[in-house]
Amino acid sequence: MTGQDAVVLKGGRDGVAVIIDEGATIDAAIRDLRAKLSHAGSFFKGAAFRLEAGRRTLTLAERDALSSTMEEFGIKLRESGGANGVGDEVETPSVVEPRNQRPLRGSSDAVGSTLSGGEDQTLLVKRTIRSGQRIDYEGNVVVMGDVNAGAVVMSTGDIVVLGSLRGLAHAGAQGNDDAVVMAFRLEPTQLRISQYISRPPDEGGPRPDGPEVARVRNGVIQIEAYVP
Amino acid sequence: MAGKVLVITSGKGGVGKTTTTANLGTGLALLGKRVCLIDADIGLRNLDVVMGLENRIVYDLVDVVEGNCKLRNALIKDKRCENLFLLPAAQTREKDAVSPEQMKELCDSLKEDFDYVIVDSPAGIEHGFRNAIAGADEAIIVTTPEVSAVRDADRIIGMLEAHDLSTPKLIINRIRPDMVRRGDMMDIDDMIEILAIKLLGVVPDDQDVIVATNRGEPVVFDRRTRSGEAYHNIVRRIEGEEVPLLQLDQEGFVERLKRLLNLDQKRRKAE
Numbered sequence: 001m002t003g004q005d006a007v008v009l010k011g012g013r014d015g016v017a018v019i020i021d022e023g024a025t026i027d028a029a030i031r032d033l034r035a036k037l038s039h040a041g042s043f044f045k046g047a048a049f050r051l052e053a054g055r056r057t058l059t060l061a062e063r064d065a066l067s068s069t070m071e072e073f074g075i076k077l078r079e080s081g082g083a084n085g086v087g088d089e090v091e092t093p094s095v096v097e098p099r100n101q102r103p104l105r106g107s108s109d110a111v112g113s114t115l116s117g118g119e120d121q122t123l124l125v126k127r128t129i130r131s132g133q134r135i136d137y138e139g140n141v142v143v144m145g146d147v148n149a150g151a152v153v154m155s156t157g158d159i160v161v162l163g164s165l166r167g168l169a170h171a172g173a174q175g176n177d178d179a180v181v182m183a184f185r186l187e188p189t190q191l192r193i194s195q196y197i198s199r200p201p202d203e204g205g206p207r208p209d210g211p212e213v214a215r216v217r218n219g220v221i222q223i224e225a226y227v228p
Numbered sequence: 229m230a231g232k233v234l235v236i237t238s239g240k241g242g243v244g245k246t247t248t249t250a251n252l253g254t255g256l257a258l259l260g261k262r263v264c265l266i267d268a269d270i271g272l273r274n275l276d277v278v279m280g281l282e283n284r285i286v287y288d289l290v291d292v293v294e295g296n297c298k299l300r301n302a303l304i305k306d307k308r309c310e311n312l313f314l315l316p317a318a319q320t321r322e323k324d325a326v327s328p329e330q331m332k333e334l335c336d337s338l339k340e341d342f343d344y345v346i347v348d349s350p351a352g353i354e355h356g357f358r359n360a361i362a363g364a365d366e367a368i369i370v371t372t373p374e375v376s377a378v379r380d381a382d383r384i385i386g387m388l389e390a391h392d393l394s395t396p397k398l399i400i401n402r403i404r405p406d407m408v409r410r411g412d413m414m415d416i417d418d419m420i421e422i423l424a425i426k427l428l429g430v431v432p433d434d435q436d437v438i439v440a441t442n443r444g445e446p447v448v449f450d451r452r453t454r455s456g457e458a459y460h461n462i463v464r465r466i467e468g469e470e471v472p473l474l475q476l477d478q479e480g481f482v483e484r485l486k487r488l489l490n491l492d493q494k495r496r497k498a499e
Contacts, residue, residue: 128424130386131379148382148422166422 006032009049015078016044018066019052026062030069037073045074122157129153129167149189158182168192177216182226186212196221231262231339234346234466235364235393239380241351243372244401244431247441248459249348250278252368254446255463257312261343264303264313266335268360269350270325273317280307280444281314290318293330299337308449313342323355328362335363344466353387361388367396368428373403373414382423397428399462404433429462430473431455 006024010017020029037044049070051063058066067077121139128143131150135141140157147153151167158180159171165183170192172179177194187207190199191214198214198221211226236249246269253265267275270290276282287302292315299315306312315338318325338345349360361367367388371381381398388396400416407413420427431437434455440447448459454474461471 127389130389131383133386146422146424150379150383164421 009036017050017052030065033069048076048078050078181214184211191221193221231343233335233339233363233365235349235361235367237349237384238370239384240377243370243377245370246274246278246348248370249346250446251448251459252463253346255448255459256344257309262311263344264338264342266315266347267317268347270317271322273319275348276316278441279314285316288316288318290321290325293326326359328358331359332363361391367393369396370399370401372401378419378422397426399428400430402433403430428465431458
């Protein structure tokens, strides 16, 4: 070992962040995390940590390994969404099961507005989301670029793509039926809103020639032209 | 002299990374540039074979990194070009024999001596890929007009962005103008729209490439071939020249006749 920390625990306004050194191997990170947590005893018990992996892409298995190490010490892994670090948001997979997230507040305020997600926060992503990249956000997501096939955008509120949506979008991911997905070119691999799932027909219909909105009506996802 | 390190990568295997590396390197050398090719595909080396230099290998990349020989001892001078060199990969080792830091160091020292250092990346997105891009200043993505290759290219572009190689350029390999015309193959515009990066060139599907590759001489030597011409144009674009895209759908009389007949058939079917 180089004597450098593979993992740094950093407390902040919004809880404790586990910062993983970009150069460290995942094994070293887990070892170091375990050493640090056992040193701290039961101090962190019941807390929820957030992962910061910098530019590294954590695989699901790696995340699971880290999260189960934390669980050994009674610590939960929390979704790392937030309005900061938009650029990194993509490669730091903030993939986390919705169960660890804050519950949504009531979605009764969804009347007559396109941006009507349950959350009032919106993540602005100023880039194209490419295959293998993923955005998870508690709130609304606006992508200034394309969402390519193989990419995933998941939000608890609405999703707006100022470009082509070719990948998978899941709006209202915690059960908000009023969430919408909107894109300049809506050609997704699959669309999900709340618990509803739909996909384009196999024979491939006409390509959209203008902005469209997908929303749940009468228990199915319907797509209609966007009328401002 | 501080040269440029280019990495040739694709994600998907078999799209022509090694052929592209060999041809761009040779092409640049033919323009009088000092060029060094690095085969970063440790364990599955091919670039030496395509260049026809396999039997001259004494030391390889891993020997250099492990300090078994000096860097200049491992460089193999090309048969035909005085100013073209190859640093071959080790065949008996694996990708993890080299670290990204070591690759970066290697590229940095090579670009002191060369105008261009071109790294041939292995397929995949794992350790070998990270090695290949570690020392790169610019990336060139090779793709073929297949949905899977384009998808992988997209993934690679995303990963390159995360490594601060944010403006890669695209080479579309093995395009078949006749199939594009019939709508049986993705066309160039579709691919550019999805990948949204700058197009460096288009190389037609050409039997001459296979012949040349098997003979161990890059097709760029033969400017009479369409692919040789295409590679030559790409090289000039790398050098900063504005070269228009090769007019691919120059059809001969027979093709035109076939197409007309075909169209006729389709029309008849539609009726």
